[in-house]
Amino acid sequence: MLNDPRSHGLWEKTAAPAPETSPLAGDLAADVVVVGGGYTGLSAALHLAEEGARVVLLEANEIGFGGAGRNVGLINAGMWVMPDDVPGVLGPVYGERLLDVLGNAPQLVMALIEKHSIACELERNGTLHCAVGPDGLKEIEDRARQWGARGAPVTVLDGAETARRVGSSTYVGSLLDMRAGTLQPLCYARGLADAAIRAGAELHTGSRITSTERNGARWVVKSASGSVSADWIVVSTDAYSTGPWEMVRREQVHLPYFNLATVPLGENLCRSILPGREGAWDTKEILSSFRMDQTGRLVFGSVGSLRNTGAAVHKGWARRSLARLFPQIGDVQFECEWYGKIGMTDNALPRFHRFAPNVVGFSGYNGRGIAPGTVFGKTLAAHILGRVAEADLPLPLTDPRDASFRAIKEMWYEAGAQIAHLADARF
CATH class of the missing domain: 3.50.50.60 (FAD/NAD(P)-binding domain)
Structure with a gap:
């Protein structure tokens, strides 16, 4: 646009x-x-x-x-x-x-x-809320228990079932919300x-x-x-x-968020990566989200802006992350990239x-x-x-109230996401 x-x-x-x-x-x-x-x-x-x-x-x-x-x-x-x-x-x-x-x-x-x-x-x-490590598993178990007490159709899946649904053995479990x-x-x-x-x-x-x-x-x-x-x-x-x-x-404090879309992955890969077409994201503080579109493009996103130095940093991080999550893809080719602002209260x-x-x-x-x-x-x-x-x-009913230190927080979110994604390259 x-x-x-x-x-x-x-x-x-x-x-x-x-x-x-x-x-x-x-x-x-x-x-x-x-x-x-x-x-x-x-x-x-x-x-x-x-x-x-x-x-x-x-x-x-x-x-x-x-x-x-x-x-x-x-x-x-x-x-x-x-x-x-x-x-x-x-x-x-x-x-x-x-x-x-x-x-x-x-x-x-x-x-x-x-x-x-x-x-x-x-x-x-x-959707699948994917648990990273023991802390992530506890988080989704707590969330499932609390929603379950209110009658919601949510289920904690073990690592094996999560791997089958996601197409990756990275996660120790997931919360399926029907x-x-x-x-x-x-x-x-x-x-x-x-x-x-x-x-x-x-x-x-x-x-x-x-x-x-x-x-x-x-x-x-x-x-x-x-x-x-x-x-x-x-x-x-x-x-x-x-x-x-x-x-x-x-x-509201603006939190930048970007998405990258691969080229269509083809029938074989679509049978192994999110074959049920659930949307997914993980429990990391700087989270990753991923889902398929109707033609088999994998849409992968995280916190950050695709501008200035952020474009190269975040795309490099995304390639490394996808190689770890879905090594079966091989060399990742991105067809589209975009980003926007999430308003956080x-x-x-x-x-x-x-x-x-x-x-x-x-x-x-x-x-x-x-x-x-x-x-x-x-x-x-x-x-x-x-x-x-x-x-x-x-x-x-509440009255609008300016967020404290809004400009500083927004600069930190954008810079901090780049720092985190750069640091990821070292490990």
Whole structure:
């Protein structure tokens, strides 16, 4: 996108074209203005339009431009935080409510894909959280026990079964989560956009918001070439927020994450590497993720930016890592490379904000955007339609608050990932 092959990589190369849209022009009236064309905004627009609301969605760039079009494509349940720790952070009511909503969120994603016939390479075979060493095994065993107590279909696999499913003997075990799966993330975003348009929503890309103002009981949202007046504003710009809602960006620390995609590996290798097409990642602090796309490309990623010296460092590390994980591949040839930014909050949990009367949004997905973004968009629609009171939302109301030492942390994450991946070459 925007003539940058490192922004969306394989996903842009293999996605069907986005539905036709144009910049906002003139002055429009609606019931709801949705700002941001990622999973949250698209889901909110779709569910509102299906209920007869007049919806205008404004996206500064293109549909799926932010994290929605750059991520690995894992449809995960829950967050990084251990399930038993969530009530300790949010309290027992909100904690268990959030776990229930996010635990079931992948089902909503898959149901929408089926309902709207979204072609996005959906795989329903679960995900594998792969344990590195004894500490990693304890981590996945604890996570399995805590989710299992809540009725989730999760299973700890031993090293032998993990090796069979992954195609590598590197891991001592894995957590299989059958709620989860994988998809082509940009295809999914574009599919949601198409479904929202067919439901009656009006989508405008290339429409960066310049200002908002109150006009009586209604809001007026302005871009350089037009305006929309509405009763409600949904803020769904998350980690890529700029302009009037840059405060959402400021409360998150950006963690860079890159992905590399091999050329199609061929039928023989695809029978030995992730033959069940599960998405996978490991328990290392600087984690690695890997999955197959529909044509047999292995998508391999980790923390880091593919810019400046990072491009060579991280690609070199990826080649060495893949040679250790999957020696059967041989000389690795990468077809695509891309990277983006994960927005991390200080407690690794998402936020609900009321920025002003009738101006609301969820944000802060901490690398788990597909299922949470989709379900929170639906939740915002239900709230605006009067079906879910603010007190009954899955997260408490909080005010945006700048992350401490944000710039320093972001520089350290980018530099630290390079240091770690360089150090890996010595061992």
